Amino acid sequence: MEKREFTASLVAGGCAGMCVDLTLFPLDTIKTRLQSQQGFTKAGGFRGIYAGVPSAAIGSFPNAAAFFVTYESTKSMLGAHGALSAPHMAPVTHMLGASLGEVVACLIRVPTEVVKQRTQASLSSNTYQVLLATLREEVGRHHNPSILQYLFFHSLHMFHACVCIQTVCVWCVFPNTYLVFVQGVRGLYRGYKSTVLREIPFSLVQFPLWEYLKTQWSWRQGHTLYSWQAAVCGAFAGGIAAFVTTPLDVAKTRIMLAKAGTSTASGNIPLVLLDVWKTRGLTGLFSGSIPRVTSISLGGFIFLGAYEKVRRTLL
Incomplete structure (x- = not known):
């Protein structure tokens, strides 16, 4: 993959991520509240549908950029030579590229998603307050409460003051407070496994289908698709992938919203899905499917x- 292609994928992916996340944020809020354990009305209903948008805005660009750089790099590498370079093996290449892309992108996506969804389901708190609560909740499970308050807030003030200083310097000067902060960060990655296990099946359906639809449409009309045509293919592929992976999305949402120490917070997807099935049946497993399919x-x-559009412009 050439440097120009790398840059184009990076910038195009980041711009695309910001466009879609900020445009469709209200639908995402409604879906999250429908899937929350406390129910749609108690989670806020239609009130404050932009709660959590700062977290989404911060994570959108790097998340999507990381995905597309990994996706395009994998496609380029696997498609250059070897058994996977054959045309009939293209879907396999797309699946592998999408899977690796999701694993990398989720390292950025999950922390912002945790804060965003907790803010969406808790109208009484803003994004900053939810971030503090998430860190404090996880730290409290590993440290003595009598010293927790001092260490936590001391580390927080230190973090704000030294946000531009490299991590290694912070650790050397404030090793104890740094350790407490790291313990808290674990809470931001709750749901990482469930998110990856949801996103990989989603991408395994969406991206090969998107590439296939583009190829077929291009072949039928005899020339490369326009950007709007590629967008239409993306809408169909995304909608189908969204519906079949809704149960995994329900499990992921419940795990992220769960309080530390509960059985749901352990991240056991089969147990969470079984609990949803027992309490709400098939309807519960596909709760939020309409706004999810519409949104995606x-x-x-x-x-x-x-x-x-952006990638072609840059190339």
């Missing part, structure tokens, strides 16, 4: 259409 279909149109 529109998202696929905006996200993949914007990506194609």
Whole structure:
């Protein structure tokens, strides 16, 4: 993969991510509240549907950029030579590229998603307050409460003051407070496994289907697709992938919203799905599917259409 292609994928992916996340944020809030354990109304209903948007805005660009750089690099590397370079093996290449892309992107996506969803489901708190509460909750499970308050807030003030200083310097000067902060960060990665296990099946459906639809449409009309046509393909692929992976999304949402120390917070997806099945049945497993499919279909149109447009412009 050439440097120019790398840069184009990086910038195009980041721009596409910001466009789709900020445009469709209200639908995402409604979906999160429908899937929350406390129920739609108690989680806020239709009130404050932009709660948590700062977290989404911060994570959108690097998250999508990381995904597309990994996706395009994997496609380029695997498709250059060897058994996977054959045309009939293209879907396998797309699946591998999408899977690796999700694993990398989720390292950025999960912390912002945890804060965003907790803010969406708790109207009484803003993004900053939810971040503090998430860190404090996880730290409290590993440290003596009598010294926790001092260490936590001391580390927080230190973090704000030294946000531009490299991590190694912070650790050398404040080793104890740094350790407490790291313990708290674990809470931000709750749901990482469930998110990856949801996103990989989603991408295994969406991206090979998107590439296939583009190839077929291009072949039928005899020339490369316009950006809006690639966007239409993205809408269909995204909608189908969204529906079949809704149960995994329900499990991921419940795990992220769960309080530390509960059985749900352990991240056991089969147990969470079994609990949903017992309490709410098939309806519960597919709760939020309508806003999810609607959101991701529109998202696929905006996200993949914007990506194609920006990438082609840069190339």
